[in-house]
Amino acid sequence: MPQARLMDGTVLARRIVEATAKKAADLTDRTGTAPCLATVLVGEDPASVTYVRMKQNRCRKAGIESRHVALPAATTTAQLVATLRELSDDPTVHGILLQHPMGEHIDERAAFEAIAPEKDVDGVTFASFATMSFGLPGFVSCTPGGIVRLLDEYAVDPAGKRAVVVGRSAILGKPAGMLLLARDATVTYCHSRTRDLSSVVREADIVVAAVGRPRLIRGEDIKPGAVVIDAGYNPGNVGDVDFDSAVERASLITPVPGGVGPMTIATLLEQTVDAAARQLGV
């Protein structure tokens, strides 16, 4: 059986980060100010601590300053909102990343909405959702933005194609479908209440798996020749797609790891430098 071509997110992300580092250096030379990303973490969840540290390291390597605000787990929504408003008003901060999930006592939406839209480099505010869904310039959610870049890189034009997005979370599934719709795909969302998931996925020219259930989507669910994007990342480096069987049916497929994952941070860095350029008037 022919095997699908791999969509290599590691190589594309490296290229984006290199270009971003050049832009950051140029911006710093011209303005005397380095782009700055503020990271905000509530509590000490080990996975979140690791993610934030990774983002800070990658910023440093790309010539982006990072400022970290660590808040205790008991921080209230009002305190978090106040911190985010201060960062939004601080002219030396160009992008804000609020690491989530946060504690259940926090009103996540209220916190996100305290981020100024021009600093929303993680694409989590209502303002960013609106520009994403209208296909207008603005910041995109980083993982969905990375997915669309991968499609572009491999010359997959979503226009007129049937795209099935499995998952509808606010950070991943929903915006991924919005970005595909803005590019004229015919989009169907699936979720935990979808009946007969396999038969819906089987109609897709483009499948985006964004569920968090290891190997939920099997090769037999994939229409021959479909493009398969696996955003899932489960323990043991396993995606939401059963790679070994799907690779036999798809024309293009993202590996896990090395597909969608690296694109997320690359998009974050790129959007941070773009935000700084706009705010510094360059």
Ligand code: NAP
């Ligand atoms: P999430 O918030 O838990 O959302 C999961 C979605 O999948 C929900 O919409 C849920 O439906 C749906 N779902 C759950 N079980 C299902 C089933 N059996 N059939 C169909 N749909 C089902 O997860 P998330 O934050 O979007 O993350 C999804 C995956 O992407 C995870 O593996 C995560 O690690 C990965 N991820 C990767 C990156 C990256 O950088 N590569 C970034 C973010 C997330 P309901 O809405 O009905 O509950």
